[in-house]
Amino acid sequence: MAYSTEVIDHYENPRNVGTLDSKDDFVGTGLVGAPACGDVMKLQIKVNAHGVIEDAKFKTFGCGSAIASSSLVTEWIKGKTIDEAGSIKNTTIAQHLALPPVKIHCSMLAEDAIRAAIQDYKEKQKAA
Amino acid sequence: MFDPFTLFGLKKQYDLDMELLEEAYFAAQKKTHPDQFSKSSSEEKAEASKRSADINRAYLILKDPLKRAEFLLRETNKDLFSHDPLFLEEVMQWKEQAAAKEDIRDDLLSTQKTLFNTLETSFKQKEYEEAERALYQLTYVHKFLKEIW
Secondary structure: OOOOHHHHHHHHOOOOEOOOOOOOOOEEEEEEEEOOOOEEEEEEEEEOOOOEEEEEEEEEEOOHHHHHHHHHHHHHHOOOEHHHHHOOOHHHHHHHHOOOHHHHHHHHHHHHHHHHHHHHHHHHHHHO | OOOHHHHOOOOOOOOOOHHHHHHHHHHHHHHHOHHHHOOOOHHHHHHHHHHHHHHHHHHHHHHOHHHHHHHHHHHHOOOOOOOOHHHHHHHHHHHHHHHOOOOOHHHHHHHHHHHHHHHHHHHHOOOHHHHHHHHHHHHHHHHHHHHHO
């Protein structure tokens, strides 16, 4: 099975790799994984006072598709409101990266990671 | 419904005597061996070969402690394998250590051992949520050990 050029591009030049300060009240952290393939994906967002995501970082240990999916979504969600970001569907990710059926779960992981990061941010805001 | 325990006439539980399983497996496989069906109709032959495939599948599930646990938990719980952020943080750390060429095999092996004990105990005490958590973590550790060995 060959990876699409989009996957290879993100895999070789991943965007937004890194971490944000998880203790910051405006930073939401999503940590998700897939036990069967051993993948683990951390996605962080920094949200400004208007509810807009101004920065996003990720760190993924996994296959090329998992890395590409997380790299791609960090690009997509920057500049979006948290509601817009939360509505990103894994099918859109999979379609954009031309993921084969066996790799669909990687895009699902990226969708889960965004949701988890948003939820973490919201919980922090409620507590603050 | 396909049930590997019933197929071998074994009690449906995590704790399993491997010798007993093997005996049951060979006995069952003997009954479906093609030699026994040389004079049978093609339907009977097809039926025997399907049964033989089921027996192999059941054996592979029961022999493997993780697959056996997963089969049992699927029946008690529908939400198998939801994310466990605290543990994933640990996995992240292991992955980083491995990427930095640190030797973490002993760490992983001792974690695996503890988790197998937890799995066994929680099945015995019917604490299925705890068993599920242990299985989730074991699956990661197992996969990771295979990767770095």
